[in-house]
Amino acid sequence: MKAIRLKLYQNMVNYKKPTSFQLKETYPLPPYSTVIGMIHNLCGFEEYKEMNVSIQGKYFSKVNDLYTRYEFKNGMKYQEKRHQLKVSGYGVGRGVSTAELLVDVKLLIHIIPKDERYIDYIYNSLETPREYPSLGRREDLAIINEVKIVELAEKELEQDIILPENNVAYIPSSMYEDENIVIGGTNNSINSGTKYKINKNYELINHGSKKNPKVFRKWNKIDVIYSSRIIAPEWETVLVDEDNNIVFSA
Amino acid sequence: MSEKIKVEMNDWLFNAGIIGFVNILEHSGDKVEKYDNYIEFKEEVLDDFEEKYFKYLIDTYEKQLSWNKIVSYRPIIEHFKEEGLDQFNKDNLERLNSYIKDVKYYTKSASYKAAYNLIESNKNVIELSKSLKTIKVRKKDTIESVLEKVNYSHQILEEIIDYMDNPSHKKYLAGKNVIYTIVKNSWNGISFLNPQTKEKNIYIDFKEYFVKPTTEYIEIDKSKYKYNCFNCDNQIKDLKNHYGFLNNIGFDVDKKASHVWKFNNDAAMCPICKLIYSCTPAGIMYVYNRGIFINDNINIASLINTNNKIKYEINNEEKISSGSTYKALMNSLAQKYNNKIKYEISDIQVIRYEDENYRFNILSKQMLNILNNTSEDLSKLINSGYKEINTYFNIYELVIDRLFNNQNLFTLVHKLLIFKLSSPNNCRFNNLHIKRVLNINKKFMEGMGFMNVKEKDIIKSASGSGYYLREKYRQKGAVDKLSGISYRLLNAIKTNNKDMFMDTLLNCYLYAQKSVPKIFLDALKDEENFKNIGYAFVTGLIEGKENGGDNNAK
Numbered sequence: 001m002k003a004i005r006l007k008l009y010q011n012m013v014n015y016k017k018p019t020s021f022q023l024k025e026t027y028p029l030p031p032y033s034t035v036i037g038m039i040h041n042l043c044g045f046e047e048y049k050e051m052n053v054s055i056q057g058k059y060f061s062k063v064n065d066l067y068t069r070y071e072f073k074n075g076m077k078y079q080e081k082r083h084q085l086k087v088s089g090y091g092v093g094r095g096v097s098t099a100e101l102l103v104d105v106k107l108l109i110h111i112i113p114k115d116e117r118y119i120d121y122i123y124n125s126l127e128t129p130r131e132y133p134s135l136g137r138r139e140d141l142a143i144i145n146e147v148k149i150v151e152l153a154e155k156e157l158e159q160d161i162i163l164p165e166n167n168v169a170y171i172p173s174s175m176y177e178d179e180n181i182v183i184g185g186t187n188n189s190i191n192s193g194t195k196y197k198i199n200k201n202y203e204l205i206n207h208g209s210k211k212n213p214k215v216f217r218k219w220n221k222i223d224v225i226y227s228s229r230i231i232a233p234e235w236e237t238v239l240v241d242e243d244n245n246i247v248f249s250a
Numbered sequence: 251m252s253e254k255i256k257v258e259m260n261d262w263l264f265n266a267g268i269i270g271f272v273n274i275l276e277h278s279g280d281k282v283e284k285y286d287n288y289i290e291f292k293e294e295v296l297d298d299f300e301e302k303y304f305k306y307l308i309d310t311y312e313k314q315l316s317w318n319k320i321v322s323y324r325p326i327i328e329h330f331k332e333e334g335l336d337q338f339n340k341d342n343l344e345r346l347n348s349y350i351k352d353v354k355y356y357t358k359s360a361s362y363k364a365a366y367n368l369i370e371s372n373k374n375v376i377e378l379s380k381s382l383k384t385i386k387v388r389k390k391d392t393i394e395s396v397l398e399k400v401n402y403s404h405q406i407l408e409e410i411i412d413y414m415d416n417p418s419h420k421k422y423l424a425g426k427n428v429i430y431t432i433v434k435n436s437w438n439g440i441s442f443l444n445p446q447t448k449e450k451n452i453y454i455d456f457k458e459y460f461v462k463p464t465t466e467y468i469e470i471d472k473s474k475y476k477y478n479c480f481n482c483d484n485q486i487k488d489l490k491n492h493y494g495f496l497n498n499i500g501f502d503v504d505k506k507a508s509h510v511w512k513f514n515n516d517a518a519m520c521p522i523c524k525l526i527y528s529c530t531p532a533g534i535m536y537v538y539n540r541g542i543f544i545n546d547n548i549n550i551a552s553l554i555n556t557n558n559k560i561k562y563e564i565n566n567e568e569k570i571s572s573g574s575t576y577k578a579l580m581n582s583l584a585q586k587y588n589n590k591i592k593y594e595i596s597d598i599q600v601i602r603y604e605d606e607n608y609r610f611n612i613l614s615k616q617m618l619n620i621l622n623n624t625s626e627d628l629s630k631l632i633n634s635g636y637k638e639i640n641t642y643f644n645i646y647e648l649v650i651d652r653l654f655n656n657q658n659l660f661t662l663v664h665k666l667l668i669f670k671l672s673s674p675n676n677c678r679f680n681n682l683h684i685k686r687v688l689n690i691n692k693k694f695m696e697g698m699g700f701m702n703v704k705e706k707d708i709i710k711s712a713s714g715s716g717y718y719l720r721e722k723y724r725q726k727g728a729v730d731k732l733s734g735i736s737y738r739l740l741n742a743i744k745t746n747n748k749d750m751f752m753d754t755l756l757n758c759y760l761y762a763q764k765s766v767p768k769i770f771l772d773a774l775k776d777e778e779n780f781k782n783i784g785y786a787f788v789t790g791l792i793e794g795k796e797n798g799g800d801n802n803a804k
Contacts, residue, residue, distance in 0.1 A: 061656030
């Protein structure tokens with residue numbers, strides 16, 4: 001199985017959680033949907049191409065920073081009393097709010113398109129991007145340190161693979177439930193980490209009428225556990241790339 | 251017969267709600283079945299849920315309520331009733347006066363007034379407290395002359411306390427307290443926190459708003475509903491139950507649709523989830539306006555254990571202050587760390603509520619190690635702090651805050667030193683505290699792999715050098731020169747200007763006719779060492795400033 005391996009560096013970045021509307025809370029690693037969105041954007045795909053993604057990496061620290069928040073409703077008229085900005089007759093609220101930012105993020109991402117024919121196309125789009133790559137918010141630049149087509153294989157391990165120190169990953173629940181991966185060191189009776197339900201891709205569903213559509217995204221969510229203490233023990237069969245990186249494909 | 255209702259874990263705030271929900275029910279002796287990542291309960295436990303809700307909150311947060319402030323004076327009155335007023339002295343009087351002021355203030359505040367209306371009693375507490383007066387002793391008179399008045403006040407106070415302490419009154423009075431001191435931290439604007447609410451009785455209001463829709467929702471056939479709950483995916487009829495009431499999470503759906511995709515808000519929840527969310531004040535542990543929650547969500551049991559540990563630590567503290575949240579967190583972390591074989595706590599999300607904002611951190615294994623290694627230095631910082639523009643900052647909190655975010659402490663040390671030099675009046679710390687901070691910082695830098703572990707204690711020898719240089723200056727009668735020099739050194743350290751630092755330093759040693767200590771060779775090697783040594787040196791250099799004839803010293 002072929003995959004595209006991507007090594008990214010980001011200086012300050014926010015991967016927003018869906019329910020954090022005020023303080024923009026960030027995930028510790030980019031969620032699947034964000035990565036898939038970046039790939040689609042850089043490739044110019046107009047509709048969803050099925051793909052699996054594996055995300056691991058680390059960040060150094062976290063800071064809270066201010067950002068300018070604009071709030072408005074489609075078609076809302078300007079009202080002087082509301083301290084709004086006047087935008088050609090419409091009213092837009094402006095204020096400050098806080099965003100959580102991860103500092104010095106390093107990511108190792110594997111992209112496994114379902115249709116292998118896309119491999120070269122995606123590779124080329126990342127090798128010579130049509131515009132600046134960003135992951136997270138629009139302004140969160142991503143520096144691509146490596147793009148490489150790698151061969152993935154299910155392998156019976158001859159020795160333990162331990163995730164490099166301080167690195168973390170999203171581990172899909174299927175992987176640790178099968179006990180192919182051990183979380184929490186040698187003592188596997190108690191796991192350690194935080195569980196997340198992470199968005200991957202969506203379908204559009206119209207709840208309005210044809211004339212007056214009200215379209216919602218219905219998300220496909222993946223149960224993952226976020227942990228740094230990951231070991232793929234010997235004799236277990238685990239998906240790895242050619243450099244023996246564990247692939248947490250979801 | 252009703253079927254069981256299942257609630258699954260989700261986001262941290264919802265998890266806090268689940269914990270609160272479980273706490274509330276178990277406090278009243280109801281049963282909740284706990285599984286790996288969900289709980290199950292029977293519909294019957296929702297009977298009288300509003301009573302259970304308030305009972306839990308009142309019992310848990312009793313120490314923090316103004317109601318308790320009033321009632322807790324009873325033993326003092328009883329003491330004097332038994333012993334007579336012979337021993338009544340000036341201190342007692344002062345205490346009584348400040349207590350009377352409190353009582354007068356609270357009894358006529360709006361939330362108490364609202365509670366009186368719910369209570370069936372012909373006693374008029376406002377009139378009673380009006381008849382209370384603080385007692386003044388004129389210069390000529392002795393304390394005996396006012397004992398009559400004291401006695402009278404005691405009688406009235408006792409009447410007020412009796413009124414407050416009556417269980418059927420406490421229910422409303424303390425209930426109102428809980429709403430404004432605790433519940434308001436996590437949600438606002440609806441039910442009894444809606445200023446325009448029609449139902450004045452907080453218990454009925456809660457029942458009508460949260461509990462009743464839930465039981466109705468459980469009963470009803472939902473197959474025709476076309477929307478889904480944003481949280482649990484259950485089917486819902488409409489999108490009326492949006493996230494707007496959750497502080498710092500939701501937004502006003504009607505006016506600020508730009509928050510959501512294509513201006514169509516799909517973030518709405520089912521009544522069950524809403525009820526669970528309403529229990530967050532019982533899940534997050536609040537101390538006045540601060541809160542803490544640990545999202546140890548690997549399974550429900552550990553989530554409950556970890557957070558109850560925090561609750562226990564806080565409630566067992568003798569004096570509850572806003573710093574208690576940190577201390578409780580550190581204590582329970584330390585305990586867990588010691589039972590490391592049984593528990594693993596790394597990679598767990600810690601949520602803190604401060605200044606009306608949530609802050610999130612994930613504790614890494616490394617960080618836990620560092621916290622554990624520095625616990626001794628940390629614990630010595632608890633009572634240190636400084637005042638800046640009428641706000642008191644606790645150094646312990648500042649340090650932990652920075653450590654949690656993986657930030658080094660150089661800026662903090664810099665600030666402390668500048669403060670110590672420029673306005674020692676506002677400093678409630680001494681040089682030993684700064685050295686502790688530097689020690690923590692050194693261990694932190696080593697732990698993060700930025701510095702090699704040195705055998706010798708660079709902090710100690712650098713601050714020692716500073717101290718001896720100061721002594722030399724003192725002998726020469728030139729101690730006053732040192733603050734100017736300190737400023738220059740601090741500037742050099744902040745800007746990483748080794749040349750300027752060494753220039754100043756060599757000048758000083760030339761003037762003092764001393765040889766330059768070897769430690770500064772280390773300082774030249776790399777930036778981290780330079781900063782640590784530099785700051786330690788300045789700390790030593792300004793040591794004993796208070797006794798150095800400074801007029802501003804306190």
